[in-house]
Amino acid sequence: xxxxxxxxxxEWLNKGDNAWQLMAATVVGLQSIPGLVILYGSMVKKxxxxxxxxxxxxxxxxxxxxxxxxxxxxxxxxxxxxFLGKPGVALDxxxxxxxxxxGLFPTATMVFFQGVFxxxxxxxxxxxxxxxxxxxxxxxxxxxxxxxxxxxxAFSIWCPNGWLAKLGVIDFSxxxxxxxxxxVSGFTAAYWVGPRSEKxxxxxxxxxxxxxxxxxxxxxxxxSGFNGGGPFVVNTVxxxxxxxxxxxxxxxIIVGVLLDTFYFRKPTVFGAVQGMITGLVCITPAAGVVxxxxxxxxGLISGSxxxxxxxxxxxxxxxxxxxxxxxxxxxxxxxxxxLGGILTGLLAVPKLCRLFYMVPDWEKYIGLxxxxxxxxxxxxxxxxxxxxxxxxxxxxxxxxxxxxxxxLVGIIVPLRLDTxxxxxxxxxxxxxxxxxxxxxxFENLKRNKIYDTQDVSYSISESRSFGQIQMA
Numbered sequence: 001x002x003x004x005x006x007x008x009x010x011e012w013l014n015k016g017d018n019a020w021q022l023m024a025a026t027v028v029g030l031q032s033i034p035g036l037v038i039l040y041g042s043m044v045k046k047x048x049x050x051x052x053x054x055x056x057x058x059x060x061x062x063x064x065x066x067x068x069x070x071x072x073x074x075x076x077x078x079x080x081x082x083f084l085g086k087p088g089v090a091l092d093x094x095x096x097x098x099x100x101x102x103g104l105f106p107t108a109t110m111v112f113f114q115g116v117f118x119x120x121x122x123x124x125x126x127x128x129x130x131x132x133x134x135x136x137x138x139x140x141x142x143x144x145x146x147x148x149x150x151x152x153x154a155f156s157i158w159c160p161n162g163w164l165a166k167l168g169v170i171d172f173s174x175x176x177x178x179x180x181x182x183x184v185s186g187f188t189a190a191y192w193v194g195p196r197s198e199k200x201x202x203x204x205x206x207x208x209x210x211x212x213x214x215x216x217x218x219x220x221x222x223x224s225g226f227n228g229g230g231p232f233v234v235n236t237v238x239x240x241x242x243x244x245x246x247x248x249x250x251x252x253i254i255v256g257v258l259l260d261t262f263y264f265r266k267p268t269v270f271g272a273v274q275g276m277i278t279g280l281v282c283i284t285p286a287a288g289v290v291x292x293x294x295x296x297x298x299g300l301i302s303g304s305x306x307x308x309x310x311x312x313x314x315x316x317x318x319x320x321x322x323x324x325x326x327x328x329x330x331x332x333x334x335x336x337x338x339l340g341g342i343l344t345g346l347l348a349v350p351k352l353c354r355l356f357y358m359v360p361d362w363e364k365y366i367g368l369x370x371x372x373x374x375x376x377x378x379x380x381x382x383x384x385x386x387x388x389x390x391x392x393x394x395x396x397x398x399x400x401x402x403x404x405x406x407x408l409v410g411i412i413v414p415l416r417l418d419t420x421x422x423x424x425x426x427x428x429x430x431x432x433x434x435x436x437x438x439x440x441x442f443e444n445l446k447r448n449k450i451y452d453t454q455d456v457s458y459s460i461s462e463s464r465s466f467g468q469i470q471m472a
Contacts, residue, residue, distance in 0.1 A: 014104035017233050021105050024229030025113040031222035032060050032120045039215030039273075040130060041434065043327065045200065046207040047425030048131045049434035055126040055138055062142045063119040071118060071146055072111050075154035076101055083163055085155040101160065103232030113229060118150055121178045127327030128186030131196040131204070132422060135429055136413045141189070141405060149185065149401040153177050153394055168364045168383065169390045170348055172241065172356070173230035175285025175340040180394045183334025185402040187325060192406035193415045195324035197422040204326065207434070209269050216273045220249060223280050227287040230356075237356050241288035244295035245280065251299025252279025259307050271307070274332055278306040281336040286344035288356055289365075294347040301343065306335045338391050345387030350374075 009015070033056075041053030063071075073088035080086040090096065090111045100110035122142050129138070154177050156162040157169055171177060195201060206212055228242040256275025257267045282302035283295055290298070310331035314320045323330075346368050353365035364379075371380020406415060421428045 018105035024225035027225035029116040035218035042208040042211035050426040056123045059122040060119045067115040074151035124182035125186040128190040128329045179281045179333040180337035184398040187330040188402040237288040248283035248295040248299040249279035252303035255303025277332045278302040278336040282340040285340045289352040345384040
């Protein structure tokens, strides 16, 4: 009886697909909350832990409100003009209970799924701005950027009415819309906000590398929903996308660790985490449309080229050195995302593309390598041109819009914190400290009501260093 159609379960609803899509959306949300909140809060020095985590926490909430208010329909609704979608609310029952524009589940599910993607994009941008951006400026930047930047790239690439979607660009689950956009926008915003204090740029040690790995683990495992939810259906393509995702990430980690070992004479947690991220980002536009061996090849490339740009080229190019990007978002997302888009244009399998896009035209969505093999060189070159053209569009558009947004916000409030606040960090910004035992005195005299005895007093002197305090 529970499988029969009723008012709450219309005939078009596939309960399995709906359940998976809601779960995929939830684990993508967990990548941000608590994943990146933990990663950012633990990767920075202890005086910036709260501010860094709060920037991510705030962005997630702010984006979701903008998303249901106008963002979703701007991204996946009717075209207003050129590549701009028409704004509209996504809150009324009639709209939310209707069938989504793709997939056999309600629009409410699609709104949430796409909303957590939009939210994580802003949080990734925050990684370029940690340790110096005025929190009030960030609170203005988030709604402006999701409205005037994210919705345009999402509409252009993912919406059936988008111009790049109609051309046939392959972006399985956000290599362009999310990662390339975040990398370029974060780098641009970092230029306008300015660098951290000189002291922080010289020394910015993580406050807890074990917790960094916990945050990174949530990010890695959450990518099952990130790429596995891309087809909007529980099918073989979703399974392939999940497996390819983890194979590419694992390969990229190994490559990054080996490069660290040979170049710096020791493997590092930072290198492993960055290798993980570049692998996940690189496979994202291709996850369900490439073979397993291609995922390994992409992992080899994503673990090496972004590592080289980050560890070698960055220190040799004066312009790159001037721009302060604490989480290396430019390298891990812009470089890796662009690589993923190009490799997708090279390695996308025609049959897998047909299964994903459900199009009868085999001349569309074909990797250049397969096109050359099948004698369809023109189609393969066309696909590669579309992939590269989309990269150019995303880079140029996000550079311009992010610059304009930063200039506008800068007129209202300063983008960068003043020098005195930069020296203090969390305590000055939020009136809170991440580590309660740091520099504190505790005189605790408590009565044990069960045994009617007095607990022992504990005192921690201010003069003791934080490293001497053993914390569980």
